[in-house]
Amino acid sequence: MHNKYNNEAKVFVAVDCIIFGFDPNAEELKILLIKRNFEPEKGNWSLMGGFMEPGETLKEAANRVLNTLTGLENIFLEQLKTFSIVDRDPAERTISVAYFALINVVDFKDELYRDFSATWFKISEKPKLIFDHNDMVTLAMERLRFKASVEPIGFELLPAKFTMRQLQMLYEEIFEEKYDKRNFSKKVNSFGLLKRLDEKDKSSSKKGSFLYEFDMEKYKKRSNGFQIRHQIMN
Amino acid sequence: MHNKYNNEAKVFVAVDCIIFGFDPNAEELKILLIKRNFEPEKGNWSLMGGFMEPGETLKEAANRVLNTLTGLENIFLEQLKTFSIVDRDPAERTISVAYFALINVVDFKDELYRDFSATWFKISEKPKLIFDHNDMVTLAMERLRFKASVEPIGFELLPAKFTMRQLQMLYEEIFEEKYDKRNFSKKVNSFGLLKRLDEKDKSSSKKGSFLYEFDMEKYKKRSNGFQIRHQIMN
DNA sequence: CCAAAAGTGTTTGTACTACACCCATGT
DNA sequence: ACATGGGTGTAGTACAAACACTTTTGG
Numbered sequence: 226m227h228n229k230y231n232n233e234a235k236v237f238v239a240v241d242c243i244i245f246g247f248d249p250n251a252e253e254l255k256i257l258l259i260k261r262n263f264e265p266e267k268g269n270w271s272l273m274g275g276f277m278e279p280g281e282t283l284k285e286a287a288n289r290v291l292n293t294l295t296g297l298e299n300i301f302l303e304q305l306k307t308f309s310i311v312d313r314d315p316a317e318r319t320i321s322v323a324y325f326a327l328i329n330v331v332d333f334k335d336e337l338y339r340d341f342s343a344t345w346f347k348i349s350e351k352p353k354l355i356f357d358h359n360d361m362v363t364l365a366m367e368r369l370r371f372k373a374s375v376e377p378i379g380f381e382l383l384p385a386k387f388t389m390r391q392l393q394m395l396y397e398e399i400f401e402e403k404y405d406k407r408n409f410s411k412k413v414n415s416f417g418l419l420k421r422l423d424e425k426d427k428s429s430s431k432k433g434s435f436l437y438e439f440d441m442e443k444y445k446k447r448s449n450g451f452q453i454r455h456q457i458m459n
Numbered sequence: 460m461h462n463k464y465n466n467e468a469k470v471f472v473a474v475d476c477i478i479f480g481f482d483p484n485a486e487e488l489k490i491l492l493i494k495r496n497f498e499p500e501k502g503n504w505s506l507m508g509g510f511m512e513p514g515e516t517l518k519e520a521a522n523r524v525l526n527t528l529t530g531l532e533n534i535f536l537e538q539l540k541t542f543s544i545v546d547r548d549p550a551e552r553t554i555s556v557a558y559f560a561l562i563n564v565v566d567f568k569d570e571l572y573r574d575f576s577a578t579w580f581k582i583s584e585k586p587k588l589i590f591d592h593n594d595m596v597t598l599a600m601e602r603l604r605f606k607a608s609v610e611p612i613g614f615e616l617l618p619a620k621f622t623m624r625q626l627q628m629l630y631e632e633i634f635e636e637k638y639d640k641r642n643f644s645k646k647v648n649s650f651g652l653l654k655r656l657d658e659k660d661k662s663s664s665k666k667g668s669f670l671y672e673f674d675m676e677k678y679k680k681r682s683n684g685f686q687i688r689h690q691i692m693n
Numbered sequence: 694c695c696a697a698a699a700g701t702g703t704t705t706g707t708a709c710t711a712c713a714c715c716c717a718t719g720t
Numbered sequence: 721a722c723a724t725g726g727g728t729g730t731a732g733t734a735c736a737a738a739c740a741c742t743t744t745t746g747g
Contacts, residue, residue: 230551233510235469238554276467279552283543307541307556309517317464318513320472322541390699407701408737415735430698432744624726641728642710649708664725665718 237319240287241274241358243305243365244295246330246345247382247398249391253347254382254398255330256362258354259294260342265316266355272362273341274321287324294338301327301381303372305365313357321357325365327381373399377418380439388426388434389413418444471553474521475508475592477539477599478529480564480579481616481632483625487581488616488632489564490596492588493528494576499550500589506596507575508555521558528575535561535615537606539599547591555591559599561615607633611652614673622660622668623647652678 244257261271273294277286284302291300305323313319330345346352348366353359372378379395393409413419418440425433478491495505507528511520518536525534539557547553564579580586582600587593606612613629627643647653652674659667 230471230510230553233471234513235471236511236513237464237467237469238472276464277470277543277554279468279470280545282545283541283554304540306538307517309511309556311514311516319464320511320517322543388699405738406699407739410700411702412736427746430744431746432697432699434699622726639711640726641712644727645729646709661718665720666716666724666726667718668726 237314237317238277238283239274239314239319239321240277240283240290241272241321241323241361242287242291242294242302243272243323243325243362244291245325245327245365245369245382247395248330248345249383249387249394252391252394252398254395255345255347256351257294257338257343257345258351259338259344261355262341265314269355270352271355272323272358273343277322283322284324287322287326291326294341294343295328297328297332301378303368305361305368308357308361310357321361323361323365325368327369327378329382329384331384370399377416377439377444380441383439386422386424386426386436386438388429388436390429390434392437471548471551472511472517473508473548473553473555474511474517474524475506475555475557475595476521476525476528476536477506477557477559477596478525479559479561479599479603479616481629482564482579483617483621483628486625486628486632488629489579489581490585491528491577491579492585493578495589496575499548503589504586505589506557506592507577511556517556518558521556521560525560528577529562531562531566535612537602539595539602542591542595544591555595557595557599559602561603561612563616563618565618604633611650611673611678614675620656620658620660620670620672622663622670624663624668626671 246255246257247253248255257273258270259273261267261269273290275286275290275293277283281289283304287302287304288298288300291302292298302324303326305325307320307322309320311318313321348362351362354362369378373396379392379399382395383391389406389410392413393404393406396409397403420438420440422436422438424436426436427433480489480491481487482489491507492504493507495501495503507524509520509524509527511517515523517538521536521538522532522534525536526532536558537560539559541554541556543554545552547555582596585596588596603612607630613626613633616629617625623640623644626647627638627640630643631637654672654674656670656672658670660670661667
């Protein structure tokens with residue numbers, strides 16, 4: 226029989242999710258936070274999380290946690306980093322694997338997450354969070370910027386049909402920077418991943434603005450997505 | 460007293476290190492592998508790893524593991540990803556946090572890692588590894604490319620003084636691509652982070668080639684390192 | 694008819710690519 | 721004197737940045 230690592234210590238392993246959403250009407254980037262409902266730190270603002278169970282992987286745990294909160298499946302989910310300061314959780318030695326998730330706010334309904342006192346916060350207006358969750362959010366924000374500069378992840382945060390203005394607002398929120406709308410649309414169109422529909426959205430102007438769709442097929446076909454290797458050294 | 464998470468399961472947590480080194484004489488990029496000396500998979504090629512101990516963080520564990528193998532301190536070390544497939548280790552449920560490390564091969568001496576039957580392998584010639592260590596190496600390689608395209612990490616892999624040719628060879632190894640030496644030196648000089656010394660290295664040619672140093676001061680001063688946010692969307 | 698947002702082109706500068714010859718020196 | 725690697729410049733092209741006016745239509 227195998228040596229069973231009897232001299233080693235086991236620890237608790239949790240997952241915590243940094244859930245980003247973009248409200249295309251308010252044109253604001255937000256994160257979803259909950260009021261923690263057990264000790265320690267009961268009642269304080271926290272990321273949505275949970276413990277990894279014996280029969281599941283970390284990603285499965287994160288998916289389960291997200292599904293519990295939002296009812297959504299197939300959410301864009303990516304492992305961010307594992308946090309392991311010894312006394313980060315004062316109750317027990319617990320390491321936590323942070324996942325960041327991108328969801329389309331419009332997709333789901335308040336009822337689902339009312340149980341958790343879940344609330345959307347503008348990034349700049351988020352309350353202080355428990356443990357090292359503040360660091361997790363900071364890191365997730367960096368990662369979001371990073372990914373957005375390298376992959377077309379904006380579409381995960383938008384409804385299936387969106388206007389050019391909404392897309393631009395989203396990127397302006399992510400990078401906290403303003404862009405020239407002529408240059409912006411030139412750029413995003415140059416990727417060839419946007420389909421302009423014949424439909425217009427008339428909710429925001431009298432003239433109405435064209436709706437666009439992301440061309441997922443074309444993106445998948447582009448082998449391995451965008452190449453990043455040439456960006457600095459070539 | 461706090462609720463102690465009594466209903467939750469604990470697991471073993473390991474760290475595994477993907478150690479990259481560049482041999483400036485052979486002009487080859489390599490990884491350091493060991494022959495595992497305990498069950499399961501005893502005797503097979505493996506990354507250097509170990510269990511996280513109760514009083515240490517993951518990074519401290521990785522540093523300890525690296526120090527045990529190489530005797531080096533202050534190694535460039537970055538958390539890569541946590542691997543958690545349920546039966547990845549057939550002996551016990553164990554998740555493993557992969558770290559990738561960049562070291563300057565010249566710095567240290569064979570004696571230190573002889574105990575572990577440690578050997579440097581060219582990436583393309585590495586043997587099959589245990590568990591999911593092959594995936595870890597693949598991911599580390601991607602991350603190395605990525606980082607190299609965005610930050611001047613090449614200097615972690617080179618001796619303090621290096622020639623332009625060595626620097627170019629390193630990048631050619633990382634990206635598996637050849638560059639024009641005129642364009643290459645123009646580019647790296649344009650960053651303004653290289654100091655050309657008055658010294659020459661005469662080991663590789665009669666004329667001798669200038670030695671360079673990385674200007675760490677200047678790099679640190681550049682707020683937040685290089686900006687990546689403008690690369691795609693601006 | 695006018696307010697409010699949508700849509701669209703040109704010019705200028707900068708950065709990347711491709712490419713070939715002379716230099717210094719140890720043997 | 722010559723073989724070997726070291727070192728350098730230019731021209732063409734592609735991409736990014738700055739910038740302003742016309743269109744549509746609901747009220």
